[in-house]
Amino acid sequence: MTHRAKTIKPICLIILDGWGLSAQIDGNAIRLAKTPHMDNNYKIYPNTRLDASGEAVGLPEGQMGNSEVGHLNIGAGRVVHQELTRISKEIKNGAFFKNKVLIKTIENVKKNNSSLHLMGLVSDGGVHSHIEHLKALINLVNDSKIENLFIHAFLDGRDVPPRSAIPYLKEIDYYLKKKGIGEISSVSGRYYSMDRDNRWDRVKKSYDTLVYRIGEKFKTAADIVERSYSNDINDEFVIPSLVRSRDEEKAKIKTGDSVIFFNFRPDRARQFTRAFISESFNEFDRGEKPPGVHFVCMTQYDKTFNVPVAFPYREIKNTLGEVISNNNLRQLRIAETENTLMSLSS
Structure with a gap:
């Protein structure tokens, strides 16, 4: 009697991105x-x-x-459990404000009498970041009595409506004034600061704005967005621009400063991070002396990044x-x- 060898057939796991099931017909x-x-x-x-x-x-x-x-x-x-949930829970139970990496960053600013820069996507989309996490960082800074705080706001327009940035910016502006600290220093569409496919010309435009204060200056962050809308440019594509600062020199990201990138999703944070931390960076000209900063990633963006991580990867x-x-x-x-x-x- 002949026994045939059992044939194992391939099995495919196929993920259809964006395919959803809903009884709703309109817009489906x-x-x-x-x-x-x-x-x-x-x-x-x-x-x-x-x-x-x-x-x-x-x-x-x-x-x-x-x-x-x-x-x-x-x-x-x-x-x-996603990083959004993890970080939000720690804010709620108070552990966030005792985070050793964040506390050390605050201490570094005080030690060097330098500036603290918070950068990331400003919306409540919850995909790459959340505005409540930024507000928690502002609270942490306020409790630490740091004088020089600058917010670099990346605009969404993808995970939230395409023209929804102004209320978010005004919310942060009001929050800073209420606390009596800091200012929004620059505004950039995520198209520039959160590229993930090696379009380094976009990243450079945002980098130069934050580091060298290159770009058109406006009175308020909302003014930048309103001008963009008048030119039919939605949030995602807002050209990196500056908000006039009380101290233009301190508003630059420079050697000795500390930076916290508060996006929790890694994929669109890696390139911009690399531009600040890589010693062998050659994707674009960063100038004669790129700033040496204390750079903190909210989560682990890449295993090869030798920088502090506020919320390390959980295996x-x-x-x-x-x-x-x-x-x-x-x-x-x-x-x-x-x-x-x-x-x-x-």
């Missing part, structure tokens, strides 16, 4: 489109629905999900990729250059 491109292949799949294969937002994927209730959150939860095979064990590998099965992973499926790695 998937419901309005012709999707014969997907319709057929639903008919002949077992299927179910998964929640891709809120507490089901480790986010606060009502918070929309995103591609990274989806990849992380699918790759882990369980609910993974996720027993992931899908790890289980497959431990069972001596082969894997092939394919992803676009702008999107790394880190969560599936063994």
